Amino acid sequence: MAPPATPLLDRVRTPADLRNYSGEQLKQLAEELRAETIDAVSQTGGHLGASLGVVELTVAVHAVFDTPRDRLIWDVGHQAYPHKILTGRRDRIRTLRQEGGLSGFTRRAESEYDPFGAAHSSTSISAGLGMAMARDLKGDDRQVIAIIGDGSMSAGMAYEAMNNAGAAKARLIVILNDNDMSIAPPVGAMSAYLSKVVSSRPFLSVREMMAKLARRFPRPLERTARRAEEFARGLLTGGTLFEELGFYYVGPIDGHDLDHLLPVLRNLRDAEDALPILLHVVTQKGKGYAPAEASADKYHGVQKFNVITGEQAKAPPGPPSYTKVFSNALIAEAEADERIVSINAAMPAGTGLDAFAKKFPKRCFDVGIAEQHAVTCAAGMATEGLKPFVAIYSTFLQRAYDQVVHDVALQSLPVRFAMDRAGLVGADGATHAGSFDIAYLGCLPNMVLMAAADEVELMHMVATAAQIDDRPSAFRYPRGEGLGLTLPARGTPLEIGRGRVLREGTAIAILSYGTRLAECQKAADELAAQGLSCTVADARFAKPLDTGLVERLAKNHEVLITIEEGSVGGFGGLVAHHLLWKGLLDGQTKFRPMVLPDSFIDHAAPKVQYDQAGLNARHIVATARAALGMAEAKAQPARA
Ligand SMILES: Cc1ncc(C[n+]2csc(CCOP(=O)(O)OP(=O)(O)O)c2C)c(N)n1
Ligand SMILES: CC(=O)[C@@H](O)[C@H](O)COP(=O)(O)O
Numbered sequence: 348m349a350p351p352a353t354p355l356l357d358r359v360r361t362p363a364d365l366r367n368y369s370g371e372q373l374k375q376l377a378e379e380l381r382a383e384t385i386d387a388v389s390q391t392g393g394h395l396g397a398s399l400g401v402v403e404l405t406v407a408v409h410a411v412f413d414t415p416r417d418r419l420i421w422d423v424g425h426q427a428y429p430h431k432i433l434t435g436r437r438d439r440i441r442t443l444r445q446e447g448g449l450s451g452f453t454r455r456a457e458s459e460y461d462p463f464g465a466a467h468s469s470t471s472i473s474a475g476l477g478m479a480m481a482r483d484l485k486g487d488d489r490q491v492i493a494i495i496g497d498g499s500m501s502a503g504m505a506y507e508a509m510n511n512a513g514a515a516k517a518r519l520i521v522i523l524n525d526n527d528m529s530i531a532p533p534v535g536a537m538s539a540y541l542s543k544v545v546s547s548r549p550f551l552s553v554r555e556m557m558a559k560l561a562r563r564f565p566r567p568l569e570r571t572a573r574r575a576e577e578f579a580r581g582l583l584t585g586g587t588l589f590e591e592l593g594f595y596y597v598g599p600i601d602g603h604d605l606d607h608l609l610p611v612l613r614n615l616r617d618a619e620d621a622l623p624i625l626l627h628v629v630t631q632k633g634k635g636y637a638p639a640e641a642s643a644d645k646y647h648g649v650q651k652f653n654v655i656t657g658e659q660a661k662a663p664p665g666p667p668s669y670t671k672v673f674s675n676a677l678i679a680e681a682e683a684d685e686r687i688v689s690i691n692a693a694m695p696a697g698t699g700l701d702a703f704a705k706k707f708p709k710r711c712f713d714v715g716i717a718e719q720h721a722v723t724c725a726a727g728m729a730t731e732g733l734k735p736f737v738a739i740y741s742t743f744l745q746r747a748y749d750q751v752v753h754d755v756a757l758q759s760l761p762v763r764f765a766m767d768r769a770g771l772v773g774a775d776g777a778t779h780a781g782s783f784d785i786a787y788l789g790c791l792p793n794m795v796l797m798a799a800a801d802e803v804e805l806m807h808m809v810a811t812a813a814q815i816d817d818r819p820s821a822f823r824y825p826r827g828e829g830l831g832l833t834l835p836a837r838g839t840p841l842e843i844g845r846g847r848v849l850r851e852g853t854a855i856a857i858l859s860y861g862t863r864l865a866e867c868q869k870a871a872d873e874l875a876a877q878g879l880s881c882t883v884a885d886a887r888f889a890k891p892l893d894t895g896l897v898e899r900l901a902k903n904h905e906v907l908i909t910i911e912e913g914s915v916g917g918f919g920g921l922v923a924h925h926l927l928w929k930g931l932l933d934g935q936t937k938f939r940p941m942v943l944p945d946s947f948i949d950h951a952a953p954k955v956q957y958d959q960a961g962l963n964a965r966h967i968v969a970t971a972r973a974a975l976g977m978a979e980a981k982a983q984p985a986r987a
């Protein structure tokens with residue numbers, strides 16, 4: 348299909364170009380921008396629904412404010428595609444989330460129009476407040492605008508920031524983009540409160556808004572305007588919560604109506620008082636694209652799709668994903684043990700717990716975007732004899748680290764962490780990679796740490812975690828499909844701290860932790876073809892470490908390689924620590940820990956990312972050969 352005609356958009360190189368457009372032209376520009384966003388994402392896949400919901404808001408903010416001098420911060424950044432198109436990145440918008448292309452989120456390195464990078468939610472008000480404070484110290488007069496979604500308003504950080512902003516009386520504009528959606532329907536009392544605010548009164552008319560904003564006019568006030576403002580203020584009980592926090596609340600207003608957005612934003616821009624302002628705009632996720640509006644998730648995240656039908660590209664049928672296997676395994680355990688409960692933080696579908704919730708609605712808790720709370724809440728459940736499984740992406744568990752340390756590990760509470768998206772995740776890139784959990788959990792006393800090598804192992808680890816009652820445990824598994832192995836009806840608990848040997852050899856030992864095991868087997872085949880005999884083992888546990896296995900491998904082989912989908916300081920570090928203290932690295936054994944590099948790996952297909960990381964079979968082969976002082980990878984005489 349031919350790309351949409353976009354005459355007004357074609358003239359926008361930077362936001363300065365649209366600032367001369369009339370109100371009517373801006374409306375047409377918004378339509379063109381929406382069409383361009385749909386067309387681009389149809390070719391790349393990505394976070395479409397959130398972007399469609401903020402098209403008018405994006406146009407209005409760039410029309411009214413002097414970006415990039417004024418700082419515009421998008422929370423999460425998954426809704427910033429229209430912003431990217433307007434801010435000099437249109438020529439690359441069809442490279443979104445592809446190798447070498449634009450990031451799917453905001454990113455400082457990508458553009459001066461992205462003053463703060465994101466992808467994890469609920470950071471925008473804190474970052475904006477920091478910028479506002481810096482501005483005030485420096486004596487600048489730039490504006491700071493943070494745009495945050497209703498779903499992201501459930502995280503503690505947002506409240507910590509508002510608490511501070513209200514007291515600091517810093518001039519900061521927070522735009523609450525309320526589309527009554529998170530990835531799934533939003534949960535919690537705050538969400539209910541916002542719905543009440545929105546449903547309890549119609550949108551403010553332009554006249555009412557002007558009255559409401561009268562106090563902010565730079566000109567001296569007229570008495571009538573002040574009276575009208577006081578009247579409007581009295582009506583706006585919905586603003587109370589924000590007002591109690593020290594914000595000047597304006598809204599709710601229709602976030603798709605430029606006739607409303609533009610004058611309100613101009614007034615907020617020109618307001619003279621030093622205080623934070625909260626503008627509550629109501630939008631529709633997926634707005635303006637019928638298939639998105641009609642779908643349950645509003646096209647939050649889509650594959651490539653047909654623009655006319657909305658039909659998304661289907662992956663060829665393959666084995667079930669690790670997430671699905673985890674979900675089924677947990678359901679099987681929960682059927683046998685009614686103390687098992689599950690917790691997720693606004694990711695019921697992503698973690699596979701939507702299926703668990705269907706089966707056990709009372710035993711599944713979606714706490715909203717609130718990872719810290721999720722962990723400590725699970726700790727509380729554990730004190731009362733429940734068996735909580737916190738299903739969470741590795742990257743999002745980072746936010747709850749002190750809760751893991753202080754509330755769980757220190758009290759040795761049996762909270763189970765099902766860490767999905769372990770390792771490199773593809774198109775979401777570095778912000779979503781699960782790179783650090785082995786390192787940040789491996790150093791904690793009391794922890795049992797496991798990594799699944801395949802989907803059957805994952806089932807065993809779910810069963811193992813269900814049985815560990817005296818301390819916390821965690822198991823990690825990657826994004827994407829399993830290997831297609833035949834699955835048992837239920838996992839079998841593993842012996843704690845015991846690995847397994849899959850292949851016995853003599854020259855090189857490869858000890859894998861996680862799903863690189865398949866690459867290790869390929870590497871071992873290749874090395875065997877070159878006459879180098881390999882042992883391949885699956886550690887299963889990073890903690891407690893199978894010290895017997897590790898010592899045996901170090902003693903009986905010339906080279907010991909460990910490999911993991913994690914950073915330095917993880918499994919390889921634990922192995923090295925043990926071997927060093929045993930004196931087993933004082934002599935002949937050559938130890939090579941293979942980990943993710945000390946850099947953030949950008950979005951690309953996972954296979955490419957692992958190539959860049961140097962963790963595929965050929966890198967294992969090269970590492971083994973280099974350790975043996977063999978440079979070229981060609982057939983060698985047998986070394987058994
Ligand atoms: C700390 C954190 N937890 C979870 C996520 C996953 N996530 C990304 S967007 C999103 C929903 C955000 O909802 P909202 O802020 O309302 O934005 P919308 O998509 O509705 O525009 C979630 C849960 C995340 N990015 N960061
Ligand atoms: C923006 C965000 O954080 C999520 O939407 C994330 O992109 C989901 O990733 P998965 O596709 O791996 O569930």
Ligand SMILES: [Mg+2]
Pocket residue numbers: 496497498499524525526527528529
């Ligand atoms: Mg939302």
